[in-house]
Amino acid sequence: MSRIVYFIIAYAFWLLLTLSVDWQHLVTGAVVCGLTTMIFGKISISRARKLFQPQRYFWMVLYVLVLLWECLKANFDVAYRVLHPAMPIRPGIVKARSSLKTDVARTCLANSITMTPGTLTVDMNGEGDLYIHWINVKDDDAQHATQMIVKRFERILKRVFE
Amino acid sequence: MNLIPLFVAIPLAMAFVMPLFGRLSRLLPDLLGNAATLALAALSCAMINLPMMVYKVGGWEPVNGVPIGIYLVVDGLAVLMLLIINVIGFAVSVYSIEYMRKYTDKARFYTLFLLMMAGMNGVVISGDMFNLYVFLEVAAIASYALVAFGTEAEELEAAFKYQVMGTAASGFILVGIAVLYSLTGTLNMADAGKVILEQGRSQGALFAGALFLMGFGLKAAIMPFHAWLPDAHPSAPAPISAMLSGVLIKAIGIYALCRIFFNVIGLNLTTSYILMAMGALSMIAGVFLAIGQWDMKRLFAYHSISQMGYVVMAIGIGTPLAVLGGLFHLVNHATFKSLLFLNSGAVVYSTGNRDLQKMGGLNQRMPVTGATSLIASMSIAGIPPFNGFWSKLIIILAAVQAGYYGLAALAVVGSIMTLASFLKVQRYGFFGKLRPVWKKVREAPVFMCVSMVLLALLCVGMGLLLLPGVKDGLLDRAADAVTGGTDYSGLVLGK
Amino acid sequence: MIIVLCPLIVLMILGGVVALEATSLLSSVVLLGIVGFGLSAAFLILQAPDLAIVQIVVETLSLIIFIAVILKTTSKDTSTRGRGRTPHYVMAAAFALIFVLAASWALASIPPFGMPSLRMAEAYLSPNSLLQPTGAANLVAAVILDFRGYDTLGEATVLFTAVMGVLAVLRKTGRKP
């Protein structure tokens, strides 16, 4: 099952690369994507069933919007801090805890945090503890940091991936 | 069917096959490696007395008289070099069957060895500057790895030093090729020679010449570019020392220098003075540095610098007789120097020692090694019946004939010093009283003896190359190819 | 073109020099990255996308390998330093000066970049058809794999030799006991 899904994704990628419907490209693409699936299919997709649940795509779109909005807000925040003559920053690394279970969701969360200006995921361990570099540490406590940085993404991510 | 590409194709094929099948059986690497070198030796013998051949790779004919593909050119000089490379290579690979038992991973040794052979053959048959560079790199990189084949600390250090110097040399050569290419708009050596002849020798060509002199000078270890050689050559396993000193510095150093300077850029008086000065310096300084050495292989390595000095000096003098002598000395040096290194390898194989002070009387226990090393020593020192005498004689005669009495005198002095240092080798190493430590020493195994005897026979018989009938076929044609200078272009491209 | 190229090359040279002098191997490697990526940018500016692609990927991969090795071993540069190095600098500087002077004197006789002294180009792009005789759309591929395929065999062999050399030198035991 997951192999087939992977093959389809790979084939879509191939079509995107070649941008042509010449039969030679199509046939070669099938062979090459088959090879890719054989080698990498095993490690790449674990729970293929989730890809066929349409509500997840809806949440995905929503998530992108939320992420953009957060990025925008954070942009202004960082710009303000940099331009302010007193430079009101308090950089530091805080620990936060994510309640997400799957690796994909956690990675997505960590990357979203990194993408948002002002925060940057430095490390993540297997239990879902995130170490985040924060330009303006408002609270040293892990609980509160989680609340401020992680929660805003987490709720939607849970619906997308879990 | 024209067989020129096989000089590269055969060793490459065996080298590529070796990692695939080399582990199936213990015998297979030996078999494949020696089959390849035997075929190459036979092939190069078949090249004697054939007319000059031009091979257009890929079948690309010139367009409007401009060559667009790569040319392979085998002229007299190339035939001479092919003979040296492949015959010595065969002897050395036979020798390696036994000698390399001491090391692990023979398959990889033969792979690198064959790659080095392919690289040298590629350099010699190439008629294209960039192609020459590519194969020069193949040979050089293989030799860096082979120097470090024992993976001991000092071997790695020597290989590192060698590699740094070699890479610098390659850099100079590459820049020189780039300058020449942008000057002439072609990479084909014959075509480039033609264009330079038409344009007149501009500053760009001189600059390229200086770069080539530095680059190939480093590869050939001519003074003042010699510093890497006394470390690199002794550190390698003995067969590889023999290849490096006997063949490699000639194929990718002297040969390329000759080709570029005589056939492409054209030799002028300044260059020939520089070559003579560098040659004379190497000749004298090399031998003075050699005579104080007690490490057998290191002593031989310094003598390589010195003997290459003779060759470079003779080529720098540039008269037909001098070039003939230089090339003849090149061939002779290949035989006796590789034989000497193989002898030292046999001594190391049997005794595990290469310090002359600790040896003595080995003739009693190792008669074949002793006898062959005596022949080689007499050859390199220039004692009459052996080949080294004839070539040195020609060089000295040519120097006198051309009016360079000082150089002739220096050559005589160098020769005497060489004799002295090899008397030392014989006296301390092979003659004298046998030390009790070496009472149980045994003669080297049969394959090693076979290849040493083969090279010793060459040392004795090589003087025959000067006989009138034989001389025209090989040496004269090689010397003609060099002294013909920029006629090369016309011969390759067709009038 | 030259306006972009010159600062780039100066930057690359500086990167190389500083990489030699940096005490931490990690910063040396990163500085080498400047040289490598600068080189690929230079290839792009000189309109050689093929080379630029190769250079970028090779550089990335070798950076990854270097950094992985350094993270596992040490980032301290333990080579000898500060001992009689001034003469080396003087010699190197003198050599560089002579080289640059000689080059600028000599290269005046060379036609400027891209001028039609490259006579082979005419043959590669045969005038009577849209494409050159090999039928490949990418001229570079046609040159390296068909007109000069023999060179490419040599280049592939250089890589093969290098790998064989690495495998041979990095054996666990060199000599049999």
Next chain:
Amino acid sequence: MRGMTPIVKTVTRGMAGMIFLYGIYIVLHGHLTPGGGFAGGVMVAAAFVLVFLAKGSPEAVSEAKKERSSMAESLGILTFWVLAMIGLIGGTFFYNFLTKGKPFRLLSAGFIPLNNIAIGIEVAGALFAIFITLAVLKAGGKK
């Protein structure tokens, strides 16, 4: 070798296949677009190196893997050699013996795409072999 963070591992799981595919695309289209065997081969090797680095488990490093990638390299360059030699049998070394085909199609330009594939395999095997060698050296310890 310690593995990297789950972030890297997850991204690698998703991306390695695509990098591999892109490398093959570059190899196969070497005669149509910039790129070719050398560039594509490095990408293919990079995909494997990425998986390897992310996983980072000691059992992933083995002498057998080294031998296998070295063999892949030999096979690649041997293919290149054979392609050159077929030309020699038919006439000249490196003669482009296949039909030229219609330009801009995937199957055109004679043996150039085949050469590209051979070089791609060689380069990928070569770089991966070097990488594995360094890793084995570190894992096993030299002397």
